Amino acid sequence: xxxxxxxxxxxxxxxxxxxxxxxxxxxxxxxxxxxxxxxxxxxxxxxxxxxxxxxxxxxxxxxxxxxxxxxxxxxxxxxxxxxxxxxxxxxxxxxxxxxxxxxxxxxxxxxxxxxxxxxxxxxxxxxxxxxxxxxxxxxxxxxxxxxxxxxxxxxxxxxxxxxxxxxxxxxxxxxxxxxxxxxxxxxxxxxxxxxxxxxxxxxxxxxxxxxxxxxxxxxxxxxxxxxxxxxxxxxxxxxxxxxxxxxxxxxxxxxxxxxxxxxxxxxxxxxxxxxxxxxxxxxxxxxxxxxxxxxxxxxxxxxxxxxxxxxxxxxxxxx
Numbered sequence: 001x002x003x004x005x006x007x008x009x010x011x012x013x014x015x016x017x018x019x020x021x022x023x024x025x026x027x028x029x030x031x032x033x034x035x036x037x038x039x040x041x042x043x044x045x046x047x048x049x050x051x052x053x054x055x056x057x058x059x060x061x062x063x064x065x066x067x068x069x070x071x072x073x074x075x076x077x078x079x080x081x082x083x084x085x086x087x088x089x090x091x092x093x094x095x096x097x098x099x100x101x102x103x104x105x106x107x108x109x110x111x112x113x114x115x116x117x118x119x120x121x122x123x124x125x126x127x128x129x130x131x132x133x134x135x136x137x138x139x140x141x142x143x144x145x146x147x148x149x150x151x152x153x154x155x156x157x158x159x160x161x162x163x164x165x166x167x168x169x170x171x172x173x174x175x176x177x178x179x180x181x182x183x184x185x186x187x188x189x190x191x192x193x194x195x196x197x198x199x200x201x202x203x204x205x206x207x208x209x210x211x212x213x214x215x216x217x218x219x220x221x222x223x224x225x226x227x228x229x230x231x232x233x234x235x236x237x238x239x240x241x242x243x244x245x246x247x248x249x250x251x252x253x254x255x256x257x258x259x260x261x262x263x264x265x266x267x268x269x270x271x272x273x274x275x276x277x278x279x280x281x282x283x284x285x286x287x288x289x290x291x292x293x294x295x296x297x298x299x300x301x302x303x304x305x306x307x308x309x310x311x312x313x314x315x316x317x318x319x
Contacts, residue, residue, distance in 0.1 A: 001035070002192075003071050003074055004032075010081065011078050012080050014039060015062070017037070018042075018043055019032060021045075022046070023046045041060060043059075048160050064147060065084065065087055065146070065148070067083055067145035069142055070191075071194070072191065073099060074192070079097075083095055086133075092181075093147055093179020094181045095144070096139035096184075098126060098143070099127045100127065108128055114136030114137055114140075118228075120236065121241060126143070127191065134184075138171045140167060146170075146174065153166075153287065154170065154286070157169075159212045165213060169223060172220065175224075212271060218271070226279070244264070247265075250262055
């Protein structure tokens with residue numbers, strides 16, 4: 001309810017607000033009945049996973065700008081206004097900002113946000129970003145917006161719910177097509193992290209969720225940055241990080257006694273190996289583009305040219 005009201009009551013109101021929910025989600029249906037707004041539209045999906053929900057929402061939307069947030073986030077009043085200002089620049093394809101976590105005190109604020117290192121390590125920190133606006137490699141799904149012609153969805157990623165790292169393919173595909181991606185901490189939402197009702201539980205994901213997340217990141221990275229294959233393999237398997245540990249990071253976890261990191265080691269390695277093997281076989285992430293030509297949507301001729309240039313295997317049947 002907080003999310004919906006915050007979106008509808010923006011300083012510069014959106015043209016429409018699309019809520020995507022699962023069939024049988026009676027609580028969401030009741031919440032929508034309480035919010036009376038001509039802007040509000042509802043889409044129901046039967047398939048699990050955020051990607052199916054995003055696809056359904058994009059198909060229902062008519063706008064030239066697609067802005068995304070989550071139901072446990074509350075956009076600040078100038079959120080939409082700032083998004084439109086940035087996307088008024090014809091070189092910018094996507095913009096996002098900070099998701100300010102309200103359930104924990106702010107600490108470790110960062111200027112290094114949304115970056116991929118030369119070794120293929122993901123630097124996120126979107127919730128900790130400070131400073132001026134800057135171009136980045138990646139945005140975060142809870143707070144991101146794309147111009148429609150710069151937007152595509154990955155297919156075939158693993159997971160039943162959050163489908164972690166889906167944004168990697170979205171953003172890297174956008175950048176490969178020549179668009180700038182901008183992160184401004186002032187494009188802000190307040191984030192109240194809610195429970196997840198799938199295997200990817202916050203703070204305690206299952207082994208299969210860790211494996212899926214590791215796979216999704218590596219296969220997405222190597223689809224768009226294949227030159228990093230060897231370095232990412234060495235870094236990911238031998239070093240790694242807290243969420244996707246390799247051998248060295250697990251060794252450090254042993255000295256610090258971080259049982260969650262130790263638990264994640266084997267599924268992390270398995271997911272990375274799966275992705276590296278698929279990449280070696282030439283299997284990459286397929287992207288779904290929207291070729292609809294109704295007002296406000298991208299030009300079909302340009303879309304097909306973009307798809308050919310990026311060598312995207314396009315599935316138009318899903319739109």
